[in-house]
Structures are given as C-alpha cells and as structure tokens.
Amino acid sequence: MAQTVNEVTDLMSDKKDRPKRSTRLPPSAKYFFMALVIGLLLLILVMGAKALRDAPPAAIEVSHQGLTAMQYDALQQTMNQQSVTSFFTTDLQTLRDIAIDLSWVDQISVTRDWQRGIVITALPKKAVANFGTERMVDAKGVVFVPADSEELTQAQFATLQGEITQAPVIMQQMQQINEWYAPLGMRVEDIILSPRMTWLVRFSNGLRVIVDNENTAQKLLSLSQLLGNQLSTRRDEIQSVDLRYKNGFSIAWHMKEP
Structure with missing residues (x-):
C-alpha cells in the first residue's frame, strides 16, 4: 500500500515539475493577421464611402407648423430649387442659410429625421405695421417683404x-x-x-x-x-x-x- 502511495506521489511530482509548453505564432503569421484586419477595415471604409456617394438625394420636408399656405409654398419652392446629396452628407447649415435669407423668415430649424428625411421648420416674422406700401415691420423694427402680398392691405396696421x-x-x-x-x-x-x-x-x-x-x-x-x-x-x-x-x-x- 505504501508503495502505491509513493508511486502516485512520484507521478504527481513529475507532473508538477514538468515544464509548461506555450504555442507561439511565428512573426510572419502575426503580420499576416494584422494585415488582414487592416485590409478588412479599409474595405469597410471604402464600401461605406461608396454607399454614401451612391445614395439617393435626401428628401426635404417643409413643416406646415406655424406657416400660412403662402408662406409654406414660398419656402417649399425655395427648398425644391436646392441641390442636395444623401441623408448623411447634405450640409444642413447651407440649407439653413438659404432659408433664413427669405425676408419674412424670423427663425429656422433644419434637422435630420430617419422617417421624414431632412425636416425644415420655419418661424415667420410677425408684422405689427406696414412700412411704406410694399413692406412690413415687426415689433423689433425689422423691415421685411411678406410672403403674401395681401398682408399689405390689412386695415388694422399703421x-x-x-x-x-x-x-x-x-x-x-x-x-x-x-x-x-x-x-x-x-x-x-x-x-x-x-x-x-x-x-x-x-x-x-x-x-x-x-x-x-x-x-x-x-x-x-x-x-x-x-x-x-x-x-x-x-x-x-x-x-x-x-x-x-x-x-x-x-x-x-x-x-x-x-
């Protein structure tokens, strides 16, 4: 019995003292895998850029909120004349600058919406008086040309x-x-x-x-x-x-x- 215990002890001792073996990749294999990963990343970037370039032009939607029919039509017509790229590459600031240049527009918001496309929301100036016969003026004294010329005939305005x-x-x-x-x-x-x-x-x-x-x-x-x-x-x-x-x-x- 003592002999058997000793044999088991010797076996465990041999296993403990046995040197550990580690599998190492050769340098050439490491370089290969690194090149493969980099190539895949570059391929993804190229395909993504191609997808953005070939994507159809983004849809522009003008919100009706706060606008009269004439104001909506005027803003929609202006936006329809603009050349836009894809949903991600369209320059929103350029569209905003174009919309705010409309005399009757007071504030403008241009945002991206997954469902609707590029959404433009405008806040028109509120006239409080006529300025001459072809313009109006708001409470801050800003003179503008209204989208609807019929606004110039309102009798309640000075x-x-x-x-x-x-x-x-x-x-x-x-x-x-x-x-x-x-x-x-x-x-x-x-x-x-x-x-x-x-x-x-x-x-x-x-x-x-x-x-x-x-x-x-x-x-x-x-x-x-x-x-x-x-x-x-x-x-x-x-x-x-x-x-x-x-x-x-x-x-x-x-x-x-x-």
Whole structure:
C-alpha cells in the first residue's frame, strides 16, 4: 500500500515539475493577421464611402407648423430649387442659410429625421405695421417683404415711412405716441420721418401733427396733456397742430360749414 502511495506521489511530482509548453505564432503569421484586419477595415471604409456617394438625394420636408399656405409654398419652392446629396452628407447649415435669407423668415430649424428625411421648420416674422406700401415691420423694427402680398392691405396696421435704417426708431416712436394718446382714444395711423428728421403723425381721428427733432418727446407728451385737459372740448375741431416752435405751437382748425 505504501508503495502505491509513493508511486502516485512520484507521478504527481513529475507532473508538477514538468515544464509548461506555450504555442507561439511565428512573426510572419502575426503580420499576416494584422494585415488582414487592416485590409478588412479599409474595405469597410471604402464600401461605406461608396454607399454614401451612391445614395439617393435626401428628401426635404417643409413643416406646415406655424406657416400660412403662402408662406409654406414660398419656402417649399425655395427648398425644391436646392441641390442636395444623401441623408448623411447634405450640409444642413447651407440649407439653413438659404432659408433664413427669405425676408419674412424670423427663425429656422433644419434637422435630420430617419422617417421624414431632412425636416425644415420655419418661424415667420410677425408684422405689427406696414412700412411704406410694399413692406412690413415687426415689433423689433425689422423691415421685411411678406410672403403674401395681401398682408399689405390689412386695415388694422399703421403705416410707417422713412429710411429703412431708421425703422427701429420710427417703430419705437409710434409705440411711445400710442401709449401717450391711448387715454384720448387716439392711435397712430401714419407716421413719417423725413430726411430732415421731421416727424409727421396722422391719428385715427384725422388729427395731423408735425414736430421737429428738438425735444420731440416732450412736445408730443405736452400736446397729449393739453388735448386731454384745456383743449378737450374742442379736440374734434382741430385739423392739425404744428409743434415746430420753441415756445409754443400753432393750431389749424376745421372750417365750419355755413
């Protein structure tokens, strides 16, 4: 029995002391596998580039959200004229720049959508007044040409006239005058800033006011106070007021019918 145990012990000892064998690839095989992997990666890149190049042009969809029918048609027509590449390679910034160049567009968003393609969403400018006879102006004083020319005929809008660069100043002046004269039931219907910086204002009740660029705000405010107090009973008899005086003003009255 002792002999058998010793034999087993010897066998285990021999197995423990036996040197481990490791299988090593020759250098040429390593280089072969590395070249094979690199070749596969290059093949994938080439095939991917070819697939992108040969892909059909991306579909462009203009969203109806927030747009009138005329605005939608104008934006869609502009986008249809653009040459686009595939879904992944189309330059979205270029499309955005083209859309934002439309005068009536205020904000634009261009995104990729797996289902719909390239989606363009536009936010139009909101007009608050006419500027001359062919343009409109928003609350920030930005002048633009509307997509629908029928918007120029809206009666509720006042008409501003002057240099386009002065549009923000004219808009601010109109808003201020409306605030002062609102308690009198009067609002601006036409306001003109001449090249000599003279203001001509026509109100909703027909009253016309002319004022120079010296102490303009104070003169207009004082007139609103006079019309609400001392001249309140004769307000409807006044045809026009000239405020281009340092120490007063002149009034033109309506001629009474015989």
